[in-house]
Amino acid sequence: MGAQLRQLRRQIRSVKSTAKITRAQELIATSRIVKAQERVKASKPYARQITRALSALISHRSGVDHPLLNEQPDARRSAVLVITSDRGFCGGYNANAIREAESLVKALTEKGRVAVPYLVGNKGGIWYRFRNRQIGADWSGFSDRPTFADAERIGRRLVADFLKEDADGGVGEIHVVYTEFVSMLTQQAVVHRLLPLEVEDGPAVAESGPLPSYDFEPSAEAALDLLLPNYIESRIYHMLLQSAASEHASRRRAMKSATDNANDLVASYTRQANQARQAEITQEISEIVGGANALADASAGSE
Amino acid sequence: MAKLKVGLVSPEREVWAGEADQVIAKTIEGSMGILPGHAPVLGVLVDGSVVRIKPADGGDWIVAAIGSGFFSVAGDEVSVLVEQVELSDEIDVNAARAALEQAMSGSEGDDSAVAERRARARLLAAGVED
Numbered sequence: 035m036g037a038q039l040r041q042l043r044r045q046i047r048s049v050k051s052t053a054k055i056t057r058a059q060e061l062i063a064t065s066r067i068v069k070a071q072e073r074v075k076a077s078k079p080y081a082r083q084i085t086r087a088l089s090a091l092i093s094h095r096s097g098v099d100h101p102l103l104n105e106q107p108d109a110r111r112s113a114v115l116v117i118t119s120d121r122g123f124c125g126g127y128n129a130n131a132i133r134e135a136e137s138l139v140k141a142l143t144e145k146g147r148v149a150v151p152y153l154v155g156n157k158g159g160i161w162y163r164f165r166n167r168q169i170g171a172d173w174s175g176f177s178d179r180p181t182f183a184d185a186e187r188i189g190r191r192l193v194a195d196f197l198k199e200d201a202d203g204g205v206g207e208i209h210v211v212y213t214e215f216v217s218m219l220t221q222q223a224v225v226h227r228l229l230p231l232e233v234e235d236g237p238a239v240a241e242s243g244p245l246p247s248y249d250f251e252p253s254a255e256a257a258l259d260l261l262l263p264n265y266i267e268s269r270i271y272h273m274l275l276q277s278a279a280s281e282h283a284s285r286r287r288a289m290k291s292a293t294d295n296a297n298d299l300v301a302s303y304t305r306q307a308n309q310a311r312q313a314e315i316t317q318e319i320s321e322i323v324g325g326a327n328a329l330a331d332a333s334a335g336s337e
Numbered sequence: 338m339a340k341l342k343v344g345l346v347s348p349e350r351e352v353w354a355g356e357a358d359q360v361i362a363k364t365i366e367g368s369m370g371i372l373p374g375h376a377p378v379l380g381v382l383v384d385g386s387v388v389r390i391k392p393a394d395g396g397d398w399i400v401a402a403i404g405s406g407f408f409s410v411a412g413d414e415v416s417v418l419v420e421q422v423e424l425s426d427e428i429d430v431n432a433a434r435a436a437l438e439q440a441m442s443g444s445e446g447d448d449s450a451v452a453e454r455r456a457r458a459r460l461l462a463a464g465v466e467d
Contacts (some may be wrong), residue, residue: 087409131365182347182420249379256365257379261407
């Protein structure tokens with residue numbers, strides 16, 4: 035077998051095994067998108083109820099005063115929470131989130147604020163550490179399957195830093211960059227200001243009629259103290275879930291095009307290999323024919 | 338008699354939903370029994386307590402051990418929103434005992450009081466301690 039043919043066959047084998055891996059990744063991601071969407075759906079009742087309770091609480095007491103609701107005009111530091119994935123192989127997912135975060139950082143810097151990155155996911159951590167940026171905090175290990183406990187951990191830390199003064203490493207506002215799952219084909223990196231808090235009424239509240247005027251047990255202040263951090267954690271949980279679903283969708287798309295490319299390569303290599311094999315056969319035949327003719331000529335001359 | 342529409346909800350899933358005759362929950366000021374026709378109220382639950390729901394179909398009481406959370410009552414709708422929740426039949430008694438022992442040894446510092454209450458609530462909900 036000729037050297038060229040051997041080389042091509044080796045390439046075909048290697049591309050085929052790559053295609054198998056990317057195909058498997060694609061299938062895994064596809065099944066996880068469905069699960070991630072189910073989790074988004076399962077988290078809705080809680081989010082709806084807590085939003086409703088909080089809206090009732092805030093509208094009930096017109097002069098609500100709580101540190102988490104107040105602007106901090108003196109603070110110069112802003113936290114930017116960037117949600118990225120732990121693993122690669124997901125196309126532009128991390129690049130998009132980080133690009134969005136960087137343009138936010140630029141906008142904040144132009145306003146004279148200092149942006150402090152807080153990172154979720156390995157990839158974000160690597161990106162920022164490679165550039166020697168100062169990091170507020172980072173978490174990883176759950177990007178594809180976040181639990182509420184993860185959101186709680188992140189929320190506690192952010193709230194604690196929000197309540198601190200600038201000089202102690204506190205921040206005056208908190209922005210989150212996450213990837214919204216619009217559809218299987220579209221995921222959009224978006225920026226959302228988490229703190230100071232604006233409670234989003236959303237359609238759920240408007241639909242269900244006027245809010246009841248509650249009595250509070252033990253007091254409205256105690257209820258607010260509990261509800262606000264829980265609401266923030268529920269928002270963060272929602273963003274983590276959206277990002278996880280987007281991550282799987284991006285991975286599915288990236289792995290699908292990788293598989294398609296690998297199959298195209300296999301097809302073109304196979305064609306080249308067939309050509310090379312045919313060329314070899316043709317050459318062999320012409321050599322045999324040439325040899326036979328030469329023999330025939332030689333024996334014809336000797337008679 | 339009117340029925341209560343009850344939802345026991347955690348951030349990750351809806352744990353129990355259905356009609357009920359009565360809900361008993363524990364706030365910082367004491368236990369509260371909620372019957373149909375209750376005035377609107379929003380209460381903070383004791384972290385590490387037990388919520389009991391009496392289903393309208395006459396079945397056994399639903400008992401759940403809960404962590405931090407609150408409940409709201411409005412127009413015969415009761416929503417119990419809690420960050421950690423376990424129904425009595427999901428509780429691993431041995432794990433709860435181990436958690437209680439660990440909490441009582443005080444190795445977790447400030448959180449050990451909460452951890453102890455939560456472990457006790459789980460045992461109580463599972464019906465092995467009172």
